[in-house]
Amino acid sequence: MKKMRGNxxxxxxxxxxxxxxxxxxxxxxxxxxxxxxxxxAEEGGPSKTxxxxxGQDIQKLYEFMQNDxxxxxxxxxxxxxxxxxxxxxxxxxxxxxxxxxNVKVNLxxxxxxxRDMQVALDANGLPPARNNQLRYFIAQLNFQLEEFQxxxxxxxxxxxxxxxxxVEVDPNAYYLxxxxxxxxxPPNYRAAxxxxxKALANQGAEPRKGYYDLLNLIYSELNNxxxxxxxxxxxxxxxxxxxxxxxxxxxxxxxxxxxxxxFSVLEVAYRAGLLTTESEMLTLxxxxxxxxxxxxxxxxxxxxxxxxxxxxxxxxxxxxxxxxSQAREHKKSIPILQEAARNASKGELSYRLGMVLLADEQYAxxxxxxxxxxxxxxxxxxxxxxxxxxxxxxxxxxxxxSDTDRWESAKQAFQRAQNYQxxxxxxxxxxTYIDAVVDTYWTGLRLDYRQNMELCQDDLARFERxxxxxxxQNREPSQEDLDREQARRDECAxxxxxxxxxxxxxxxxxxxx
Numbered sequence: 001m002k003k004m005r006g007n008x009x010x011x012x013x014x015x016x017x018x019x020x021x022x023x024x025x026x027x028x029x030x031x032x033x034x035x036x037x038x039x040x041a042e043e044g045g046p047s048k049t050x051x052x053x054x055g056q057d058i059q060k061l062y063e064f065m066q067n068d069x070x071x072x073x074x075x076x077x078x079x080x081x082x083x084x085x086x087x088x089x090x091x092x093x094x095x096x097x098x099x100x101x102n103v104k105v106n107l108x109x110x111x112x113x114x115r116d117m118q119v120a121l122d123a124n125g126l127p128p129a130r131n132n133q134l135r136y137f138i139a140q141l142n143f144q145l146e147e148f149q150x151x152x153x154x155x156x157x158x159x160x161x162x163x164x165x166x167v168e169v170d171p172n173a174y175y176l177x178x179x180x181x182x183x184x185x186p187p188n189y190r191a192a193x194x195x196x197x198k199a200l201a202n203q204g205a206e207p208r209k210g211y212y213d214l215l216n217l218i219y220s221e222l223n224n225x226x227x228x229x230x231x232x233x234x235x236x237x238x239x240x241x242x243x244x245x246x247x248x249x250x251x252x253x254x255x256x257x258x259x260x261x262x263f264s265v266l267e268v269a270y271r272a273g274l275l276t277t278e279s280e281m282l283t284l285x286x287x288x289x290x291x292x293x294x295x296x297x298x299x300x301x302x303x304x305x306x307x308x309x310x311x312x313x314x315x316x317x318x319x320x321x322x323x324x325s326q327a328r329e330h331k332k333s334i335p336i337l338q339e340a341a342r343n344a345s346k347g348e349l350s351y352r353l354g355m356v357l358l359a360d361e362q363y364a365x366x367x368x369x370x371x372x373x374x375x376x377x378x379x380x381x382x383x384x385x386x387x388x389x390x391x392x393x394x395x396x397x398x399x400x401x402s403d404t405d406r407w408e409s410a411k412q413a414f415q416r417a418q419n420y421q422x423x424x425x426x427x428x429x430x431x432t433y434i435d436a437v438v439d440t441y442w443t444g445l446r447l448d449y450r451q452n453m454e455l456c457q458d459d460l461a462r463f464e465r466x467x468x469x470x471x472x473q474n475r476e477p478s479q480e481d482l483d484r485e486q487a488r489r490d491e492c493a494x495x496x497x498x499x500x501x502x503x504x505x506x507x508x509x510x511x512x513x
Contacts, residue, residue, distance in 0.1 A: 048091055048127065049091065050091070050092055050095065051089070051092065053084075054080075054084065054088070054092050054096070057076070057080050057084075058080075058095070058096065058099065060076065061073050061076040061077055061080070061099070062099070064076065065099070065102065065103060065106075068106075070103050070106045070107050071107070073103045074100070074103045074104070074107065077096060077099065077100040077103060078100075080096060081096060081097075081100070089125065090123050090124060090125030091125035091126065092125070093119070093120070093123040093125055094120040094121070094123040094124070094125035094126045094130075095120075095125070095126070097116045097117070097119045097120040097123070098116070098117065098120040098126070098130075098134065100116050101113040101114075101116035101117045101120065101137075104116060105141075110141055110144055110145055111145065113141060114138060114141045114142065114145070117134055117137055117138045117141065118138060120134055121134045121135065121138065128165070129165070129167070132158060132161045132162065132165070132167075135154055135157060135158045135161070136154075136155075136158045136170070136173060138154050139151045139153075139154030139155040139157075139158060139173075139176070140176065142154060143155075143176050143179070143180055146183070148180040148181075148183045148184045149180075149184060151176065151177075151180045152177060152180045152181065152184070155173055155176055155177040155180065156177065158173060159173055159174070159177070169198075169202070171198070171199045171200075171202040171203050171204070171208075171211070172199070174195040174196070174198040174199035174202070175195070175196070175199040175208075175210065175211055175214065177192075177195040178192040178193075178195040178196035178199060178214055178215075178218070179192075179214055181195075182214070182217065182218065182221075187221070189218050189221040189222050190222065192214075192218050193218050193222065196211070196214050196215040196218050197215060199211050199214075199215075200212065200215055207234075207238045209238075209239065212231065212234070212235050212238070215231060216228060216231055216232065216235065216248070219231060220248075225252045225255050225256050226256075228252050229249065229252045229253060229256065232245055232248055232249035232252055233249065235249075236249055236265075240272070241274070243269065243274040243275065243276065243280075246265055246266070246268070246269035246274055246275075247266070247269065247275075247280055249265050250262040250263075250265040250266045250269075250283075253265060259287070259290070260291070262287070263284070263287040263290075263291060266280070266283060266284040266287065267284060267287075270284055270300075276309070278309065278310045278311060281300070281301075281304050281309065281310055282301075282310065282316070282319075284300070285297045285300055285301050285319070285323070288300065288323075289322075289323060289326065294322075294323040294324075294326035294327040295323075295327035295329070297323045298320060298323035298324050298327055298329065298332070301316065301319065301320050301323060302320060305320070305339075312339050312342070312343060313343055314340065314343045314344070317336055317339045317340045317343065318340075320336055320339075321336045321340075324336065334356065337349065337352070337353055337356070338353055338365075338369075341353040341369060341372070341373075342372070344376070345376065345378070346376055346377070346378030346379070347372065347373035347374060347375070347376035347377055347378050347379050347387070348373070348378065348379055348383070349373075350369045350370070350372040350373035350376060351369075351370065351373035351379060351383055351386070351387050353369040353373075354366045354367075354369035354370035354373060354387065354390055354391075354394070355390060357369055358370075358390055358393065358394055358397075361397075363394045363395075363397040363398045364394075364398060366390070366394040367391060367394040367395055367398070370387050370390055370391040370394060371391060373387050374387050374388065374391065381420055381421075381422075382420070382422050384420060385417055385419070385420025385421070385422050385423035385424075386422070386423060388413050388414070388416040388417035388419075388420070388423065388427070389413075389414065389417040389423040389426060389427055389430075391413040392410045392411070392412075392413030392414040392417060392427070392430060393410075393430075395409045395410035395413060396410035396430075396434065402441065404438065404441065404503070404506070407434055407437065407438055410430075410434060411430075411431055411434045411435075414427040414428075414430040414431050414434070415427070415431065417430075418431075442501065442502065442503065445501040445507060446500055446501055446502075449495070449498075449500050449501055450500070452495055453492075453495060453496065456488075456491075456492035456495060456496070459488055459492065460488075460489065460492065463485050463488075463489070466481075
């Protein structure tokens with residue numbers, strides 16, 4: 001609405017104020033509004049000039065308007081009407097109210113502008129062409145104020161008079177008339193059709209997007225795809241970056257039974273990067289399947305899934321599976337199964353996926369799949385026990401030589417597997433094995449610690465002997481010797497402070513751990 005108002009103010013000031021200013025200096029209407037003689041004789045008072053005093057006052061106020069000082073201009077016109085309104089000639093009254101209407105338009109007082117224009121028209125002091133132009137402006141303001149029925153009457157009257165007087169009808173008048181018919185309740189799209197087509201036919205060399213959009217809407221509401229499709233073809237040529245025109249054209253072709261054309265339009269739009277919604281892309285993918293090219297459809301679907309443009313839901317994964325099957329690409333089943341399992345409401349698919357991934361030594365993925373299977377549930381006791389057992393295996397298989405946390409996590413899974421009859425024995429064996437691994441690990445750490453402490457004691461004793469020898473020889477140690485001894489003393493002190501390793505006193509992590 002704000003954009004329309006800005007355009008309207010600019011247009012109205014140019015057409016109205018400029019014409020009025022010219023008439024302050026001449027009694028003849030502007031060339032742009034000149035009418036045939038028979039129309040000039042129909043209406044208008046005898047005097048078409050301003051008195052010197054009124055003309056001077058208007059000239060000053062017009063300068064305010066040119067400088068966008070509309071509040072000052074409004075105050076001036078108000079004073080002029082208050083002081084001299086009673087003595088205005090018909091021509092002066094029409095001119096003054098016409099100009100004040102322009103000021104009010106620029107101040108967005110549209111209803112006030114409408115009242116002033118009506119006063120100017122009712123005074124009947126302007127030439128016929130100017131009066132008819134006022135009717136046009138009044139109709140525009142009624143449209144702006146959403147008084148659409150009134151706007152329709154005014155526009156129809158203006159168009160009729162313009163045609164009678166041989167004046168070329170502004171295509172914007174046809175556009176506004178058609179738009180007004182679409183805004184009334186209920187909309188009258190049939191009445192809107194003729195003016196909308198005339199607006200487009202008379203738009204000039206530069207295509208006007210609003211005209212095309214309006215006529216496209218009317219054709220759509222009237223289900224006139226025979227005319228709508230050619231119109232949309234023009235629209236995609238004028239504005240190829242507009243995605244909706246491509247999708248609408250494809251839809252129009254589809255409605256007409258021209259599926260091959262509908263498919264081609266969507267394919268071009270996709271290649272241009274214009275298809276962005278899931279429904280648009282899925283429509284194109286379905287066309288690939290329909291026209292015996294499932295491989296391209298599967299590639300497109302998988303690519304857009306990976307890009308996050310199409311949801312990885314159950315329906316779309318089923319469609320992808322079908323496309324790969326049609327294309328005889330059966331090896332693609334594993335990633336599809338992985339996606340399907342992720343979106344399944346029960347754990348069965350995740351459990352099966354976990355078994356496949358574990359056999360393929362993809363332990364981290366197997367762990368995630370099996371955890372998902374257990375969390376989702378819905379499996380029988382046998383499969384649930386197997387899931388816990390396989391989960392323990394997947395976790396343990398990822399453990400490094402000192403990964404006590406992962407060993408413990410695996411043990412917890414095996415302990416859960418002991419609760420199921422079919423996995424109890426194997427789970428117990430795994431727990432025994434993990435306990436042995438853990439015990440061996442801590443035994444080795446304690447042995448290393450003790451050996452290192454013995455080495456520290458030996459080194460510290462050696463440092464004492466070396467110092468006594470230097471004292472007997474009355475020899476000072478080198479700084480290098482002192483630094484090396486101190487570094488070793490610090491190392492041994494840190495080792496002693498650490499204490500013997502145990503599960504409650506784990507050793508500090510080494511570099512890279």
